[in-house]
Each structure stands twice: as structure tokens, then as C-alpha cells.
Amino acid sequence: MRYNQFNQPIGEGLEAFNLPPNPEVTVLNGQYCRLEKLSEHHIDDLYNHFSLDDDAPNWTYLSEEPVKDKDEFKQYINNQINSQDPYFMAIINQDTNEVLGEFSLLRINPNDASIEVGHIHFSNALKQTRIATDAHYLLASYVFETLGYRRYEWKCDDLNKPSMKSAKRLGFTYEGTFRQHKIYKTRNRNTAWFSMLDSEWPHIKQQYERWLSLSNFDINGQQFERLNIQ
Numbered sequence: 001m002r003y004n005q006f007n008q009p010i011g012e013g014l015e016a017f018n019l020p021p022n023p024e025v026t027v028l029n030g031q032y033c034r035l036e037k038l039s040e041h042h043i044d045d046l047y048n049h050f051s052l053d054d055d056a057p058n059w060t061y062l063s064e065e066p067v068k069d070k071d072e073f074k075q076y077i078n079n080q081i082n083s084q085d086p087y088f089m090a091i092i093n094q095d096t097n098e099v100l101g102e103f104s105l106l107r108i109n110p111n112d113a114s115i116e117v118g119h120i121h122f123s124n125a126l127k128q129t130r131i132a133t134d135a136h137y138l139l140a141s142y143v144f145e146t147l148g149y150r151r152y153e154w155k156c157d158d159l160n161k162p163s164m165k166s167a168k169r170l171g172f173t174y175e176g177t178f179r180q181h182k183i184y185k186t187r188n189r190n191t192a193w194f195s196m197l198d199s200e201w202p203h204i205k206q207q208y209e210r211w212l213s214l215s216n217f218d219i220n221g222q223q224f225e226r227l228n229i230q
Helices: 040-050 053-059 070-081 130-147 161-169 201-212
Strands: 027-029 033-037 087-093 099-109 114-122 151-157 173-184 187-197
Touching (some): 033 130, 040 070, 040 087, 040 099, 087 130, 130 151, 130 201, 151 161, 161 187, 187 201
Antiparallel strands (some): 027 033, 087 099, 099 114, 151 187, 173 187
8 A cells, every 4th residue: 555745545656657549440350250440341231230120129228229221321330430439340250251240449538548348239140159259358458458458448228237247247347336327318327337457357368268269169169168257
């Protein structure tokens, strides 16, 4: 514990801290997927997944309503392409080159070295797959190892139980709930906060890599061990 001249406890010194840069992704390659900066050539695949009737529930906790019209969808994605915060990336199947979903880095705060993953829209074809976990592994690696952020956040509506379960599975620590934090789609949102720290990443990284290893799956793709980061 450090103390100042008034004998008051103070935080760890960070005099040598270097400000991390803003995200600037071209391609991040993983075992099962790759991440690319969102662009117009991703639109058709995303529209084919996101405009389906059975994808409608995936829009429930997004700030937007489902976009069915192709021209409106193009404008919707182009707005994301042109955004720097949030900074959107496409998630692509490494084997088929099909775009299966998107997410973003947002609330980009180099001064405090804090950044958040959000706007997570995974198609039904992406959910609960190795590709989905690999995508999160790639993004966390990029945040901590390439950019050098100290704090990586995940926030969601506290009624979005699948998102809360995913955050915990992926190694984020629950920090609490902000009550009546937001109004969206004319309804209240209590926001659950999760975080991962740079000091925790080396251990979490090992758990990801162990789970993602080909040796963890049988010939039918069934896992032998669950991802259980503690």
C-alpha cells in the first residue's frame, strides 16, 4: 500500500504509463475465424443473416429495431463502417469466408486505458460455436497485447441473461448493476457491468487457448472440457 505525505492511502503509481492508441484493424487471424474492419463487402452476408425472421430475437437488446429493407440495411451498416467509436468489426468463418456476425470496440478512452466490447450481434449460425469464442479471444488479445489497454469492459441489459452468462464464461468479472441506467426502445435498462484487467489476461488467455485447441474436440466437434475461467 502506498501513502502520501498526509498518510492517506493512494493508488499504484503509473508514471511510466503510455497512452494506448485507438483501434485500427485491417485483419486479425485466428484458428477458426478472422476479424476484419467492417466494410461494404460484408453487407450481403450480414443482411442474409440479420434480416431473417428467426434472427429477430437477436435484436431485442440492441438499440436498433430489426432492419428488413435491404437499402435501409445498407445504410445501417454504412453508418457503422463510418463510425470510429464504436469501431465495428466483421466476424468471418476462416474456412468458408462467410460473414457470420459483428461486434465493436467502443467507449474508447486512451487517457484511462479503458475500452469496451459491445454492439455484439451474432447470427444464429455463429452462436455457441468455436468461431464465436475464437472471435472474443482475438479481440481480447488485440486489446491487451497490441493496443495495450488496462481495462476491458462488457456491459449489457441485466435482463439479457445470455449476455451475462457469456461475459462470465469468457472471463469477465461482474462488478455490479447500474439501476435505471438507460432508456432505449422506450423502456428501462438496468445495466450490468463486467470487466477484465490486463493483469488477469495472461491466465485467461491460457484458458482460451486450452479450450480452443483441436485436442479439446472430438471428430464431431464436441468439446471434451468446457471453458471455465476462474
